[in-house]
Amino acid sequence: KMSLKWLSLLLLLQLTCYFSSGRCGKVLVWPMEYSHWINMKIILEELVTRGHEVTVLKSSAAILVDPNKSPTIKFESFPASVSQEDYENFFQQLLTEWIQGAKHSFWTKITTAQNIFSELSDVSLKICKDAVLNKKLMTKLQESRFDVILADPIIPCAELVAEILNIPLVYSLRISPGYSIEKFSGKLPFPPSYVPVVMSEFNDHMTFTERVNNMLYVVFLDFWFQTFNEKKWNQFYSEALGRPTTIFETMGKADMWLIRNYWDFEFPRPLLPNFEFIGGFHCKPVLWKYEGKKPDTLGPNTRLYKWIPQNDLLGHPQTKAFITHGGANGVYEAIYHGIPMVGLPLFGDQPDNIAHMTAKGAAVRLDLDTMSRTDLVNALKQVINNPFYKENVMRLSTIQHDQPVKPLDRAVFWIEFVMRHKGAKHLRPAAHDLTWYQYHSLDVIGFLLACVATAAFALTRGCLFCCRKLANARKKAKRQ
Amino acid sequence: KMSLKWLSLLLLLQLTCYFSSGRCGKVLVWPMEYSHWINMKIILEELVTRGHEVTVLKSSAAILVDPNKSPTIKFESFPASVSQEDYENFFQQLLTEWIQGAKHSFWTKITTAQNIFSELSDVSLKICKDAVLNKKLMTKLQESRFDVILADPIIPCAELVAEILNIPLVYSLRISPGYSIEKFSGKLPFPPSYVPVVMSEFNDHMTFTERVNNMLYVVFLDFWFQTFNEKKWNQFYSEALGRPTTIFETMGKADMWLIRNYWDFEFPRPLLPNFEFIGGFHCKPVLWKYEGKKPDTLGPNTRLYKWIPQNDLLGHPQTKAFITHGGANGVYEAIYHGIPMVGLPLFGDQPDNIAHMTAKGAAVRLDLDTMSRTDLVNALKQVINNPFYKENVMRLSTIQHDQPVKPLDRAVFWIEFVMRHKGAKHLRPAAHDLTWYQYHSLDVIGFLLACVATAAFALTRGCLFCCRKLANARKKAKRQ
Incomplete structure (x- = not known):
């Protein structure tokens, strides 16, 4: 009887999926930790509710990514070369270091962030290698024929897995340091005149001094800051794919970018058709109800709870x-x-x-x-x-x-769209097919300046030549 | 009995409006002619269906804007200093001239377009003055307390009326020559490396030569081409508002830009949060059915009809x-x-x-x-x-x-949003509050270059000074 009930429930879920949002799909997830995971889980659970099958790639070092707490989600575990204890300690240390560094000026903050991201990058690369070089795991994933891979690009690897498995990729991103991932992989423009750079704490109406600082920060972040230890990643990705590539190029293959931000929180700035702003999708209108033992701490109007939503x-x-x-x-x-x-x-x-x-x-x-x-x-x-x-x-x-579609529904729509159409190529700007100097039209500007210079040079030489000829002719005439 | 039926129908419409899409609003429309009007009418009729009151400002010269053909829409007429016959002849001449000019190279096309837009601008300014300087009309509009004004900016005036009446403004735009309106009023970025300029007929994957041409076209269009005879409009707008302003600045006050384009038709390019792409909103899935006299012309498998949808x-x-x-x-x-x-x-x-x-x-x-x-x-x-x-x-x-919301519904949503919130300021980029040189960070770049130059100069002078001192000291030492 029980199994019949479950069967009918499953059938119902399948029907929901078939009729309301296209065919059911198989979603692979490369997870982030802590608040990023808690946030991502809401999308995953919504996907499950709509009848999709969600599988999370879970390393043995995972902290909050816990199969026991998400019974509706599948997990595919693999052994990591980092122990869970070390991984957790590592994050605790990072946190302490970061909080200390964040108290100072922009330059101290950025140097601290550079160290943090460099360390995080190395640990992430280790775990990425543990997954990608695990032949048994990769074969199993290949055979599972997933329709899409969903990931938070702050901890990379998903883009490589997507390339190896040859499946579309959807990112969910809050923000990257210096907007580096959005800028270099997503090709999103960030005009420094009214888009304050990450960590500047400026708003969109900047004074002249703030704009000067913002410009200096942008130049510094673009040319010096490394969100990932790029060389190491570039090398690993090139080896794994058997062709020269970079981490930013591979990330640029993402079909859709779900940005966890919206225009109530963020200052208006340019976006691209394959960027969808879904900020606040995790919020729910549940009214609070808590029933527990009354704690007798602090003043009578202050209460401490171990944890409440x-x-x-x-x-x-x-x-x-x-x-x-x-x-x-x-x-x-x-x-x-x-x-x-x-x-x-x-x-x-x-x-x-x-x-x-x-x-x-x-x-x-x-x-x-x-x-x-x-x-x-x-x-x-x-x-x-x-x-x-x-x-x-x-x-x-x-x-x-007051939005035409709720952010969570938009997030799910675009994940399903990518599954239905095996990507979203029509939203991908041609900027991805240009080199950095072509993108900024530097070759064109150089060529045009060279043309102007050549023309000016030829004109000057021509004039000089004519003048001399004329002078010589006059001299000759005088002599004669 | 009939009136009761109508009353209940009206009540139903009102209820639809109150419950499904916020309170009912009053929409004022500054119309364009020909295909632009036919297209805009679909939005207007949808607004009426949802219970809003739509009033079109109709000049006596109007051609296709016809109250008899749109019984659900209100019309507010005003006498124009151009006769309908002259206005229609004017458009016919423009058309002939434009078709002739369009057969040649980009430069001929652009020169023709410049003449066309210059002539159109002058006629439009005349009609705009006929409306704005008509005190009786303006008082009536003021008293009507509209919630929003909707317009196609290719024929300007709505932005001035919006400023005078102090009501929000929504544009519906297909495209402007050289993207001038979108760029200078909307602050939309158009990277010349992968966004082919209007009239170039390039696609988003351009060869080096095409990118050179595209850059030349952009420079030419930005610095030479005038969509409007700006001086005349700037002067009239400044006089009418009693403060120095420009047509592009006034147009920049638009709260929402409904662009009649989408990513199936257009190549992906940057957009801004207050730009909504609603291309194809006018299409309907009605299957064709035509019952008329069978014409006996041409071959048996070719038919001519006077007009069918x-x-x-x-x-x-x-x-x-x-x-x-x-x-x-x-x-x-x-x-x-x-x-x-x-x-x-x-x-x-x-x-x-x-x-x-x-x-x-x-x-x-x-x-x-x-x-x-x-x-x-x-x-x-x-x-x-x-x-x-x-x-x-x-x-x-x-x-x-395959869109989360149909384009017509999105168009209506944003018009209603602007009515509900008296604008959409949260979507407005801060770029509007910068001068053109601030927007392009030219002042910041200039300042930083000046700093570098000063530092280099001071350093060189310092070095020279030290060298001389050193040389003098040595000379002295030698002499002694």
């Missing part, structure tokens, strides 16, 4: 303000539920996120190291009592809710 | 190919219904449209002046018998149909 808490009608470290997930939940924020950013994109929210009048920023108790109380009073903050965050909330 | 004809299951002049509306109908094309372009965007379709393998292009009967027969045989064309146009058709 932040989204539910923010959705509670009595929630007046949100003290946040400025993680993108949390900020989006606050926008979604219209809760003004007090920001205490720590590292990564957090200072930028809070800078965006203060620029839009939805948050007050404090410095965790220097703030006093009074500062915190005053900031809280400000965002709670001054209607300015509530009005602004409610405006952002309205924008988030 | 082209969309219906293309939707007929027996339609195998479409001989078209390459107008955007017709090309979109062919894409929608998956019919391969034989293109005989005449003028305007038509040669470009056919170039797009040949690049995508959905059409064969012929030259109306030089082609023979055999050429036409061969071209028809080719697109009908070679599966290449059918496959490609079917692929484009699938792309057109």
Whole structure:
């Protein structure tokens, strides 16, 4: 009886998929860790709900990627040359290092970030090799005939697996340092005059000095900063594919970029047809309900819980303000539920996120190291009592809710589109087929300048020649 | 009884509007003529269906803008200083002139287009003045409290009316010569390395020579070509608003740009968050049915009709190919219904449209002046018998149909969004608040170069000074 029930449920899921969103597909996932995984899981669970089969490639070092916590998702495990303990310790150390470095100037921040990303890159490369050089695993994946691979490009490898298995690739990305992945792989333009660079904490209306700094940051990030230890990756990817390639070129094969951002959070800037902004897709309108033992800590109006879903808490009608470290997930939940924020950013994109929210009048920023108790109380009073903050965050909330299609549905639509059409070539800009100097028209400009120079030179020489001839003729005439 | 029926129908419409798409609004329209009007009317009729009140500002010179043919739309008429006959003759002459000019090289085409747009600009300015300086009309419009103004910016004026009435503005645009309006008013970037300029007939994969030409065209169009006689418009707009402004600045106030193009037709290129691509929104899946007197002309398998809806004809299951002049509306109908094309372009965007379709393998292009009967027969045989064309146009058709929201629904959504929120400021890039040299970071680059030059100069002078000092000291030492 039970199995019959399950069978009919499965059949129902299959029907849902067949009728509402095309044929059912097989999705392979290369996961990221921590908040990136928690976020990605929402898309995966939605895909499962619509009848697709989702398989996550899980290394033995994985921390939060846990089959027991996601019973509807399949997992394909492989042994990693890094132990789970080392991997977790590594992240803890990175975090400490990053939080320390993030307290200082842009240049210190960027140097710290460079170290962090360099270390992360090396560990990621190790795990990538563990997967790709595992013949048994790759054969199994090849035989499974997946329709698409979904990944967060901050930890690379998916693009190589996609190339080897010859299947389309969809990225889900929050942001990359210096926008390097979006710029060099996605070919997205970032005009430095009104797009503040990552980690600058500027907004889109910059003073002259800020624009000068922004330009210097852009040049520095473009020419010096390395999100990945590119040489090592380029070499491995070239070896694995048997032809010279680079990590950025391979990443550029992505069919669709699902950016975890939207125009309530982000400042308006250019995009491309294969970039879909799906920020806030993880937010849910669930009203909070918590039933547990009443803890007897702190003041009578402050409660500590080991863990409660932040989204539910923010959705509670009595929630007046949100003290946040400025993680993108949390900020989006606050926008979604219209809760003004007090920001205490720590590292990564957090200072930028809070800078965006203060620029839009939805948050007050404090410095965790220097703030006093009074500062915190005053900031809280400000965002709670001054209607300015509530009005602004409610405006952002309205924008988030007033979209023709909900962000999660758009994310799923484009993943399914890529499965249905085996890619999304019609959205791919021809910029991908140009070298960097062709893309910037440097060869054309050089050629045209050379033409002008040659013409000017010929003209000058011609004039000089004529003048001399004329002078000689006159001299001769005089002599005669 | 009849009136009760109507009342309930009206009530139903109102309810539809209130419940499905926010409150009902009042839409003012500044119309274009000919195919632009036929196209725009589809949006207007959809707005009426959803319960909005649509009022079209109609000059006495209007040609196709006819109240009798659009009973559900309101019309607000005003006397124009141009007679309808003159206006129609003017367009006929323009057309003849343009078709003649379009047969030659890019430079002839562009010179012809410059004359055409200059003449069109002058007539448009006359009619714009007839409306804006008509105090009675403007007072009535002011009192009507419209929620939004909708217009095709190829014939300007709506942006001025929007400023005077202080209401949001939504544009519906196919394309402007040299992308001038999109570029200078919309701040849309057009990288010349992979975005072929209007009238070039290039595709997005250009050879070096084509890229050189494309760059020359861009420079020429940006610095020499004038879509409007800007001086005259700038002066009138400044006078009417009582502050110095330009037509491009005023156009830049548009809240939303509905571009009548999509990525099946267009080559992928950068866009901005307030640009929505709604190409093909006018197409309908109605199957063709025609009942009339059988004409006895030409061969037995060729029929001539005075006029039948082209969309219906293309939707007929027996339609195998479409001989078209390459107008955007017709090309979109062919894409929608998956019919391969034989293109005989005449003028305007038509040669470009056919170039797009040949690049995508959905059409064969012929030259109306030089082609023979055999050429036409061969071209028809080719697109009908070679599966290449059918496959490609079917692929484009699938792309057109496989969107998360239908283009007409998206167009209406954004018009309603702008009405609901009194604009769409969150989608407006900060580029609008920069001068052209700030936008291109020329001041920043200049400043940084000056810094480098000063440093180099100071360093050289310092070195020279030190060297001399050293040399003098040595000389002195020698002397002593």
